Structure formats: structure tokens, C-alpha cells
Amino acid sequence: MGKKLPISSRLYQFKLSFIASILRNLARVELSRHPRKIVAITGSVGKTTTKEYVALVLGESFDIRATSGNANSRTGVPSTIINRPNVKSTMALIKASLVTALGLFSKDKIEQYLILEVGAMLPGQIRKQVTAFSPDISIVTAVAPGHLETLGTIEAIAEEKGRIISALTEDGVAILCADDSRVREMEVLHQGKTLFFGFNEAADVRMQINGQSINGIDATLTDAEGKVTLHFPYVTNRYHLYSVMAAWCVGCVAGVDRAKMQSVLQNVQPRPDRGTIQNGTSNTLILNDAFNASPLSVKAALETFAEVAADRRRIVVLSDMLELGEQSDVLHYQMGKQVGTVANLFIACGDYAGAYIRGFREVQPEGVSYCCENIHQAEEILNKQLQTDDAILFKGSHGTNLYQLASKVAERFNAVDSN
Numbered sequence: 001m002g003k004k005l006p007i008s009s010r011l012y013q014f015k016l017s018f019i020a021s022i023l024r025n026l027a028r029v030e031l032s033r034h035p036r037k038i039v040a041i042t043g044s045v046g047k048t049t050t051k052e053y054v055a056l057v058l059g060e061s062f063d064i065r066a067t068s069g070n071a072n073s074r075t076g077v078p079s080t081i082i083n084r085p086n087v088k089s090t091m092a093l094i095k096a097s098l099v100t101a102l103g104l105f106s107k108d109k110i111e112q113y114l115i116l117e118v119g120a121m122l123p124g125q126i127r128k129q130v131t132a133f134s135p136d137i138s139i140v141t142a143v144a145p146g147h148l149e150t151l152g153t154i155e156a157i158a159e160e161k162g163r164i165i166s167a168l169t170e171d172g173v174a175i176l177c178a179d180d181s182r183v184r185e186m187e188v189l190h191q192g193k194t195l196f197f198g199f200n201e202a203a204d205v206r207m208q209i210n211g212q213s214i215n216g217i218d219a220t221l222t223d224a225e226g227k228v229t230l231h232f233p234y235v236t237n238r239y240h241l242y243s244v245m246a247a248w249c250v251g252c253v254a255g256v257d258r259a260k261m262q263s264v265l266q267n268v269q270p271r272p273d274r275g276t277i278q279n280g281t282s283n284t285l286i287l288n289d290a291f292n293a294s295p296l297s298v299k300a301a302l303e304t305f306a307e308v309a310a311d312r313r314r315i316v317v318l319s320d321m322l323e324l325g326e327q328s329d330v331l332h333y334q335m336g337k338q339v340g341t342v343a344n345l346f347i348a349c350g351d352y353a354g355a356y357i358r359g360f361r362e363v364q365p366e367g368v369s370y371c372c373e374n375i376h377q378a379e380e381i382l383n384k385q386l387q388t389d390d391a392i393l394f395k396g397s398h399g400t401n402l403y404q405l406a407s408k409v410a411e412r413f414n415a416v417d418s419n
Contacts, residue, residue: 016075019093023078024132026100030082031133033104036111038133039250042118042126042164043141043177044157045297046243047072050141051117053247053268058113060251060260065111072119077129080116113254120160121147121323127160130167137253138164139175139246143182144296149325158182165189175249177242178203195253197245205245205252209238214277214285214308217241223252228262234269236277236308237289239300244268273403275301277308280413282388285312288410290394290403293321298335301395302342309391316343317378317405319396320350328352333359340364345385349378350400379405386412 031038039058041051048070055066067080076086082103084096116133120126143158151157165174166189174190177183178198187194197205204223207230211218216233219241235241244265251261270276273291280286287308289301298321305314316339324331332352336359339346343364348356349372357371372378382405386392392409396402409415 015090016088019087019090020074020078020128022093023075023082023087023096024128026097027078027081027132029104030100034110037113037136039113039115039137039139040118040130040133040135040164040167041116041139041141041246042072042120042161043139043183044144044146044161045294045300046141046239047117047119049240049271049274050139050243050246051115052271053243053265054139054250055115056264056268057247057251057256057261058115058254060264061254061256062112063109064113064115066115067117070117070119072117074122074125074128077116077118078132081114081133118164120151120157122150123152123156123160125160126163126167130163134167134169135164135172136169137173137175137250138168139250140164140177140183140186141242141246142177142180142296144294145324145327145331146294146296147323148327149323152325154182158186162186162189168192173253175246175253177246178206179242195249197249198242203245205249207241207245209241212236212238212307214310221245221248223248223258225258228258230262230266232266232268234267237270237275237300237304239297239304240268240270240275273406275304276417278410278415278417280410280415282390282413283312284386284389284413284415285309285391286406286410286413286415287391287393288403288406290319290396290406291398293319293395293397295321295324295331295335298395299338301393302338305391305393306342312389312391313344313387314342315345315347315382315385315390315392317347317382317392317394317396317402318349318356319375319378319400319402320352322397322399329355332356336360337363340367344368346370347372347378347381347385349373349375349402350396375401375405379408382409 071086174194178196178200196203221228278286332355336356340360340363346369353371394406
């Protein structure tokens, strides 16, 4: 588990815990006064993207409201329920309490569906969150290494994520990823209906990819009513399709017209720094996926990069994957080995750059690689190495600020989003 926090940090965490407790009480009262259907989404990767796609689908037929940004924390979730910005201060809590109390007497129309993104950074976080609400639909996208520093083990992560399923209403529906064994096993956590999604042929909603390139993905989706042909001009990462399939499941449960779902989901676009492809001068290509990183998402980014780089020289720039706890060194080493199967040139930066490089050199003993202490050093090396016909992948946790370097390189080559 992580290092012991200094007293100032512990006091701040205690304050947040107190605020979160009050917010959950406010959320519980709000929902008892103004009930609405709740879709709750959690998972080690893909929460925010899935939340946005679910909102698009349900928004075709219903009045909806969804978590703003990625406010999925212990304060963010109840703040969303009471329709306030993420409450983290005492003054903001007092104001939120007054506004919520007055709103209890409002007869204004409320949304039919509330779509909540629910994070699990701390032990018991989801267990506490669901004391404020019972989901009608719960989605688990994946269970993978992430927040190991605070949650300890992959089994603990799975247990915490599973609480969103056991909290379902009696007639609630679980929507689970069929391609993740730990997620599949969550079916037993509730007595109601379960829909599985994925590339697995046994999934209730499944996809088959017919083509993948810089110009997007062509796929066939199959559900209980048959097959649908889909073209995603803005999506190049097959892992984004998991969010599409999860959203399709929600639409099926809610009774959204399939033609409407097909239309809206085909035009989804990754958010900035979340797998966007940019074409620049000198035939350069930039895959900017630097918003965040975990072992699973790095693997996905590398797979996509191999597909879209074509015959360009492949440069991979990775910064640390944060909050992996005692497994940090070995997980960075394993990702370095993955890079070795893809990259012509590898630049690693951060505290675990050495682990990345060790893995890379096991696959490519003579490969070109650079071990950097920080982003600034990585920038200096990258600037010296860049040339015509380069494809560059940027991937790292948000706290490492690698996205800033990706932006600078995009400016240098006047890069614009593909399609």
C-alpha cells in the first residue's frame, strides 16, 4: 500500500471524507424527493468515454444529465446527484446544502436518467457511494491494474468495482464486459438481468472488426435483433468500441431506437489527448493518448499505433503510469517489453523510465532507446530525433504532464486532427 501521508495531507483527506459523507446524505434526500433512473458506470479504464456514449444514446429519447468531465470521486458523485460542481470546501458544502434544501420543494421538471461515473481510488469508496443511490443499470468496463497504491491488489480492485453491481435495484440490469474474466464473474452479485458486451462470440452485444486504419474502423455489431454495419470515421482504437457496445446495451434496455443509436454512435469522437490522431507536415503522424495511462490502456495504445503508423518510423514516448504501488517496477518493465514489439525508437521518462527501458532492451537488445529523468529531458532528445515520415505515440498518466509535450510537437508540425 502507499507511503504514510504527512499530517497536512491526512487532515485534508479527513476533511474530504467528512464533506463526502454530508454530500451523500444530501444526495439520498434529493433522490427520495425527486426519483429518476440511474445508470452507474465504473471500471479501471473507459469510464468517462462510456459515460459520454451512454449520454449520447439516452439523450436521443430521454431527458438526461451526466457527470461533468471525470468528477467520479467520493465528492464528485454525490455532487453530481444534487447538481452542484464538485464540492470540496466547507463554504461550497454550505451553499450546496442550502440550494439542495430549497430544491426539495421545486416542481421543475427533472431529468429522466442520471448517468453517474463512479471511481474507486480508495478502499470502500464505491461501498460508501451506493449508500446514497441504487442504480437501475450498472456498467463495469474492465478490471485492470490501477490505483494499486491505494487498493493493494487486483482482487481488491475487482471487489470494489463489483459493489456497483450488488447495489442494483431488484429489477436492475448489469452490463458487463464479456472479455474480462473478473468482470464476467460479477454476474453472480445480483439476481436480475445481465447483458454482456465485447468481442467474445458469446456476448449479448458483440462486434467484429472488418477493417481498421487511420481512416477509422469498420465493424459489424450483433445484438438480439440482428446485425448492424457501422463505420467509425473518428475512432482508430478498437478499445473505444467497448464503450460503444456498453452504450448500445443501455440503449437496448431503455428501448432507444436502433437506427438512432447507429447514427449517433458512428460519429463519436475521442476527447483531446484520449487517442486523437493528428496529421502534420513532413508526413508526420501523432497519436496523442497522454490524458492518462494504465497497463491496459498502454497496451491498447501500442496496438492502435502499430495499425495507424503504416510505413513511418515509429517513435514511442512514455511517461510513468502512476498509482501502481508495489507493482510499479514490474508493470513498467512489462510495458517496456510491449514497446519493444512496436517501436523503432523509444523515449521513456520519469521515475520508472529505467524499468521501461529494461523491458524494451530485453526485446530489442540493440534498439534505440533513451532513459530520461523528466519531460524536459525527453523533449530535448525528441527534438533532436524528429524527422520526416515519423509517427509518434505519446502515452502517460495525466500527473506527468506528457500531454504538454504532445501539444508542443503538434504545434511544431502544424498537426491537425485526422478526418
